[in-house]
Amino acid sequence: MTAIDRDRARAAFKSYTDAYDATNPRIALKIEHTYHVAEACDAVAREQGWSSDDIDLAWLCGLLHDIGRFEQLRRWDTFKDAESMGHAALGIEVLFGENPADAPAVTSVRDFIDDPAEDELIRASIAYHSDFRLPAQLDERTRRFCDIVRDGDKIDIMRTIADSTVDTILKVDEDTFLASHFSTPALTAFDEHRCVARDERNEPADYLVGLICFMFELVHPASRALAREQGDIYRLLDAPFGITRPFTDPAAQATWSRLKDELRRWLASA
Numbered sequence: 524m525t526a527i528d529r530d531r532a533r534a535a536f537k538s539y540t541d542a543y544d545a546t547n548p549r550i551a552l553k554i555e556h557t558y559h560v561a562e563a564c565d566a567v568a569r570e571q572g573w574s575s576d577d578i579d580l581a582w583l584c585g586l587l588h589d590i591g592r593f594e595q596l597r598r599w600d601t602f603k604d605a606e607s608m609g610h611a612a613l614g615i616e617v618l619f620g621e622n623p624a625d626a627p628a629v630t631s632v633r634d635f636i637d638d639p640a641e642d643e644l645i646r647a648s649i650a651y652h653s654d655f656r657l658p659a660q661l662d663e664r665t666r667r668f669c670d671i672v673r674d675g676d677k678i679d680i681m682r683t684i685a686d687s688t689v690d691t692i693l694k695v696d697e698d699t700f701l702a703s704h705f706s707t708p709a710l711t712a713f714d715e716h717r718c719v720a721r722d723e724r725n726e727p728a729d730y731l732v733g734l735i736c737f738m739f740e741l742v743h744p745a746s747r748a749l750a751r752e753q754g755d756i757y758r759l760l761d762a763p764f765g766i767t768r769p770f771t772d773p774a775a776q777a778t779w780s781r782l783k784d785e786l787r788r789w790l791a792s793a
Contacts, residue, residue, distance in 0.1 A: 527579040527636055535634040536586055542628030543593040549602070553592045556679055561585035563675035563749060570745035580641060584648040584672050587635065590614045591649075594626065604653075614649045648672045655720060674746035677737040681755035684734055689764035693727050700764070702771045703727040705778045712736055713782060716789070728775065731763050735786055738793075747793045760786065 536557070543550050564585035568578040591613030592602060599607035616622075618632040619642070632642060647665050651657050652672045661669065684692060689700045708723035709732040718740050719733035738756055741747045750756055760783045770776045 526576070527583050529579065529582065532583055532586060532635045535630065536590075539590070539628045539630045539634075540593060543597060549596060550593065552683070553589055553596075553602075556683055557586060557589050559679040559682065560588060560672070560675040563678050563746075564671050566749055567671055567674060567743050567745040570748070571743055580644070581668060581671050583635060584645055584668055585675050587614065587618065587632075587645065588649055588652045588672050588676060590617055590630075594623070597627070598623075609653075611650050611653050615646060618649070619646060644668055652676055655718065670742040671746075674741050674743055677741060678746060678750050678753065678755075680734070680737065681750065681759060682753065684764070685755045685758040687764060689727070689766065692764065693730055695727050697764075697766055697768070700727045701766065701768060703729075704772060704775050705729060705732060705782075709733065710778070713785075728770070728779075731759075732782065735759065735782065738786065738790060741793075744793075747790070751790055756786075756790065 540550065540554050545551055545554060561582050562585075564581040565578060568581040573581065589610065591610040594613050594617060595602060595604075595607050595610045601607050602610070604610055617630060622629040622631075632645060633639075636645075644665050647661065648668045649672075651661075651669050653676070657666060657669055657673075689695060689697055693700065703726040705728050706723070706725040708725070709719050709729035712719040712723055713732055713736055716736075716739040718736050719729065724730055724733055735756065738747070738750060741750060770779055
């Protein structure tokens with residue numbers, strides 16, 4: 524594999540995203556998230572003892588994982604896949620297909636790396652980064668890179684959520700969020716130490732459960748260590764969406780206390 528020129532890749536990413544108005548707060552949010560995920564992939568790969576070439580490739584996969592978000596926002600004015608086209612599929616379209624004629628910028632994977640040898644691995648790391656589960660048929664190396672991108676994404680989502688209001692993320696006010704309850708399917712997922720499926724989230728509080736359950740599915744030990752070190756998960760546990768008031772229902776208060784305590788214990792030993 525030809526060595527990856529990170530400066531060139533950063534410049535290509537900046538050139539592409541600048542065309543989508545980086546002063547737009549929603550665009551700026553995704554740009555910042557992208558750089559954080561790329562650095563998380565780098566940090567985890569280094570800690571796991573990967574080769575220098577594979578560390579660079581992990582970083583690049585992190586840089587490219589959300590590149591479909593910019594076209595998603597331009598075309599549909601949303602980041603919700605259910606209300607548009609899946610952003611992972613859009614990323615594949617942008618990098619490996621044809622950019623729309625009316626797109627403000629055109630790019631391809633060749634702008635980021637000359638050698639096509641890793642194209643299928645890069646494609647997979649983008650295509651599957653937000654899937655509930657990875658396809659069973661992936662080869663071991665491709666799976667490792669998919670896992671590291673998924674880990675990096677989950678880690679930085681904690682930062683993004685901890686720095687955001689509940690209205691920004693869930694489109695409900697604080698009172699509505701605090702009056703919500705924890706549904707049985709979401710609690711079952713937590714007790715099984717797995718992610719919460721979309722159809723298992725019925726109330727605003729369930730979304731919070733889904734977020735903290737990301738920790739259970741961090742694959743690499745270095746990813747769990749990085750999540751602990753950065754501390755954003757603890758901010759989310761202490762004050763979800765910056766909210767310091769308790770849930771309205773005493774039963775919901777007790778449930779949230781249990782979830783927080785159990786996750787803290789799990790993180791300490793993971």
